Amino acid sequence: MFGDLMGMVGKLKEAQKKIEETKKRLDTVLIDEQSNDGKLKITLTANRTIKSIEIDGSLLQDKEQLEDYLVIVVNKAIEKATQVNETELGAVAKEGMPSIPGMDLFK
Template structure:
C-alpha cells in the first residue's frame, strides 16, 4: 500500500516538474494575429504576454478606429494563445496523473 502511495507521490512530483517546464516552453511559442485588412498585427506568447504590436500609419489618424482594432485583434490573439496554453498543459497533466480508481479526472 505504501509503495503505491510513494509511487503516486513521485508521479505527481514528476508531473508538476513537467508542467513547470511546459509553462517555460510556452514563453517561446509565439502567436501572430492580424486584423482582417492587415493594418494591425500583434504577437504574443502562448502564456499571453504581448511581444510586439505593429500599427499601420493609416490607423494612427483615427484614435477610435485604432482602439477598436486593438481590442478586436488582441482578443483574437489572446483566445488563440489561451487555447494553445490550455491544450499543452492539459496534455502534460493528463499524461502524468496516476490512475486512481473511481477518479476519472480527464474524460
C-alpha cells in the same frame, strides 16, 4: 499501500515538473494575429504575454478606430494563445497523472 501512495506522490511531482517545463516552453511559442486588412499585427506568447504590436500609420489618425482594432485583434490573439496553452498543459497534466481508482479526472 504506502508503496502505492509513494509511487503516486512521485508521479505527481514528476507531472508538476513537466507542467513547469511546458510553461517555460510556451514562453517561446509565438502566436501572430492581425486585423483583416493587415493594418494591425500583434504577436504574443502562448502564455499570453504580448511581444510586439505593429500599427499601420493610417490608424494613428483615428483614435476610436485604433482602439477598436486593438480590442478585436488582441482578443483574437489571446483566444488563440489560450487554446494552445490549454491544449499543451492539458496533455502534459493528463499524461503525468497517476491512476487513482474512482478519480477519473480526464475522460
